[in-house]
Amino acid sequence: MKNYIIRRVLMLIPILLGISIAIFLIMQLIPGDVVSGILGIEETPELRAMWEKKLGIDKPLVTQYFNWISGVVRGDFGESFRTGAKVFPEILWRFSISAELAILACIVAWIIAFPLGILSALKRNSFIDRIVRVAALLGVSVPGFAFATLLILFLALVFGYYPPIKYVSLMQNPLKNLEIMILPAIVLGSSMAGSVMRMTRSSMLEVLRQDFIKAVRAKGAPERITIMRHAFRNASIPIVTLVGMQIGILMGGTVVIEQIFSIPGLGQYLLTGIFQRDFPIVQGTVLFMATIYVIINLLVDILYTYIDPRITYS
Amino acid sequence: MSDKKTYVDRRLPTGDSLLKQLWQDPLGRAGFLGILFILLLALFAPIIARYDVAQINSKARLAAPSGTYWFGTDNFGRDIFSRIVYGAQVSLLVGVVSVSIAAGIGYLFGLAAGFFEGKVESTIMMLMDIIFAFPSILLALLIVAVLGTSIVNTMIAIGIVNIPVFARTVRASVKAVKGTDYIANARSVGLKNSVILFRHITPNSLAPFTVQATLALSSAILTEATMSFLGLGIQPPNPSWGSMLSEARTYMEMAPWMVVFPALFIIFTILSFNILGDALRDALDPKLKL
Numbered sequence: 001m002k003n004y005i006i007r008r009v010l011m012l013i014p015i016l017l018g019i020s021i022a023i024f025l026i027m028q029l030i031p032g033d034v035v036s037g038i039l040g041i042e043e044t045p046e047l048r049a050m051w052e053k054k055l056g057i058d059k060p061l062v063t064q065y066f067n068w069i070s071g072v073v074r075g076d077f078g079e080s081f082r083t084g085a086k087v088f089p090e091i092l093w094r095f096s097i098s099a100e101l102a103i104l105a106c107i108v109a110w111i112i113a114f115p116l117g118i119l120s121a122l123k124r125n126s127f128i129d130r131i132v133r134v135a136a137l138l139g140v141s142v143p144g145f146a147f148a149t150l151l152i153l154f155l156a157l158v159f160g161y162y163p164p165i166k167y168v169s170l171m172q173n174p175l176k177n178l179e180i181m182i183l184p185a186i187v188l189g190s191s192m193a194g195s196v197m198r199m200t201r202s203s204m205l206e207v208l209r210q211d212f213i214k215a216v217r218a219k220g221a222p223e224r225i226t227i228m229r230h231a232f233r234n235a236s237i238p239i240v241t242l243v244g245m246q247i248g249i250l251m252g253g254t255v256v257i258e259q260i261f262s263i264p265g266l267g268q269y270l271l272t273g274i275f276q277r278d279f280p281i282v283q284g285t286v287l288f289m290a291t292i293y294v295i296i297n298l299l300v301d302i303l304y305t306y307i308d309p310r311i312t313y314s
Numbered sequence: 315m316s317d318k319k320t321y322v323d324r325r326l327p328t329g330d331s332l333l334k335q336l337w338q339d340p341l342g343r344a345g346f347l348g349i350l351f352i353l354l355l356a357l358f359a360p361i362i363a364r365y366d367v368a369q370i371n372s373k374a375r376l377a378a379p380s381g382t383y384w385f386g387t388d389n390f391g392r393d394i395f396s397r398i399v400y401g402a403q404v405s406l407l408v409g410v411v412s413v414s415i416a417a418g419i420g421y422l423f424g425l426a427a428g429f430f431e432g433k434v435e436s437t438i439m440m441l442m443d444i445i446f447a448f449p450s451i452l453l454a455l456l457i458v459a460v461l462g463t464s465i466v467n468t469m470i471a472i473g474i475v476n477i478p479v480f481a482r483t484v485r486a487s488v489k490a491v492k493g494t495d496y497i498a499n500a501r502s503v504g505l506k507n508s509v510i511l512f513r514h515i516t517p518n519s520l521a522p523f524t525v526q527a528t529l530a531l532s533s534a535i536l537t538e539a540t541m542s543f544l545g546l547g548i549q550p551p552n553p554s555w556g557s558m559l560s561e562a563r564t565y566m567e568m569a570p571w572m573v574v575f576p577a578l579f580i581i582f583t584i585l586s587f588n589i590l591g592d593a594l595r596d597a598l599d600p601k602l603k604l
Contacts, residue, residue, distance in 0.1 A: 014440075015443060015444065015447055018440065018443070018444040018447075019444055019447055019448070022444050022445075023456070026456055026457065026460050027460060029460050029461065030460050137585065137588065137589065137592075138581075138585070140588055141532075141581060141584045141585040141588045142581050142584075142585075143536055143539060143540065143580055143581070143584065145539075145540060145543045145556075145559065145560075146539075146559060146576075146577040146580050146581055149559055149562070149563060149566070149573050149577060150573065150574070150577050152563075152566070153566045153567075153570055153573050153574075156566070156567055157567065157570065247449075248448075248449035248450065249449070251449040251452065252449045252450065252451030252452060252540075255451060255452070255455070255544075256451075256540055256543065256544060259544060260563075270452075270455070271455075271544060273459075274455060274459040274546065275545075277459075282456065282459055286448070286452060286453075286456050289449065289452055290447055290448050290449070290452070293447065293448070293449055294447050
């Protein structure tokens with residue numbers, strides 16, 4: 001197990017290097033010249049030379065990459081073209097906001113998905129089962145931005161309620177913060193809940209058919225214990241896989257949802273970077289998000305072994 | 315003992331029997347009809363649309379749905395119904411072209427990786443792993459940020475992010491088929507690699523590929539709508555459901571129809587594709603039934 005974890009962590013290095021090279025190369029494809037973009041009509045040969053030196057783009061491509069990546073390793077992602085502010089501290093601060101949103105979305109998704117998925121499997125082909133399946137299909141099919149817009153419209157027209165647009169951090173005022181975060185968390189969580197519900201249902205149906213469940217029941221175990229301790233635990237491996245796969249979707253989702261609800265998270269930072277053509281921000285944010293994504297996927301893999309001790313990695 | 319795998323028929327059922335199977339499943343029928351509806355809307359857009367999509371009419375700004383404007387008008391007085399109809403064309407075009415890019419490149423990569431193994435396989439799959447390591451919308455946004463916003467760049471971006479799923483699906487199928495007796499027989503009678511690959515292995519790996527293509531179409535349409543919603547996909551005045559919804563947010567209280575109709579059409583289309591994808595998967599692989 002320990003060896004497996006060490007090997008997987010070591011395998012992260014080439015993947016992360018590959019990601020960094022991919023991002024670096026994609027950024028080189030930018031049409032037009034970054035310096036011309038910054039200087040505009042004020043461009044003179046002296047100013048151009050100064051900016052090229054400042055941005056480090058007067059050096060060969062390989063040197064540029066090594067300079068960039070060695071900075072990244074030291075936590076220096078460069079500075080914003082527009083404001084001159086360091087990118088990395090900004091990424092960290094915004095990441096805490098996006099992470100809070102993602103965690104809340106997961107909580108919402110699990111609160112909806114697990115009980116309903118289990119219920120749907122236990123009451124297979126009943127009226128409840130049909131309702132849950134339709135709800136799950138809608139959850140999977142309704143895009144977050146469409147749901148968010150319809151939800152805001154509904155709340156405004158029916159209750160005259162408008163989501164707050166000024167962000168307040170969790171430390172400043174937890175209640176106000178929750179008011180800001182709860183709607184986006186519901187939107188993100190409900191689309192995640194759809195697929196988790198479907199997987200919980202099918203996985204539970206598979207397990208409930210097996211002989212050991214009959215044996216547990218025959219022994220006279222209470223139904224609650226049969227379902228939760230025996231069936232659900234065994235059904236949870238594909239669900240964990242799915243949850244791992246959904247983290248990518250969740251990260252993409254935060255980009256859109258943060259924009260709609262004016263939450264200053266990583267997604268909004270990335271979009272600002274894209275719209276203002278502030279490439280250190282784009283480069284740094286994408287690298288950071290992809291790294292977090294890869295690390296979380298690794299953690300999910302390791303989590304399997306704790307859920308199911310039968311899985312051993314060699 | 316022989317280590318040959320037993321032959322598993324992974325070919326697509328013939329067109330007729332697959333369609334019949336889909337039609338017998340109520341969900342499959344619903345998904346099929348839903349997509350057919352959107353497809354007809356897109357194909358006959360010039361006949362169905364009642365006004366020019368870019369025609370600004372300052373006298374009819376934010377008009378509510380009526381006999382003249384079935385779905386109402388937007389802040390420029392443009393007919394929302396006509397824009398929705400042409401929006402179907404844009405959605406399907408981006409979906410089909412980007413999935414074709416992804417499927418074509420992914421197929422060749424998957425075929426090569428599964429068939430040749432060794433260095434070819436490890437190089438291709440490492441490249442796929444790197445693309446796969448990005449959350450897809452993030453990579454699509456990055457590509458568009460660099461290439462600039464246009465309909466072609468949107469298709470390229472969505473195409474690139476979808477390559478790995480196809481490459482992985484095809485590679486797995488090729489590996490499953492490759493060890494079977496009839497491929498060994500094909501080799502023993504001296505058939506060329508290209509003949510084995512395209513005439514014998516390809517038809518046998520089409521089933522999972524088809525399911526993947528249906529699901530990828532739905533995700534491509536969704537990605538386009540999301541990118542356009544963010545202002546990084548289809549640019550105005552071209553109608554895209556995503557950008558229509560985005561523009562509508564400013565006027566949502568005065569003109570809720572600006573929000574409701576594009577949102578309903580996006581949901582309807584994605585839902586139809588997902589339902590068909592589910593039914594197709596059940597028809598082709600009953601073991602996976604959810």
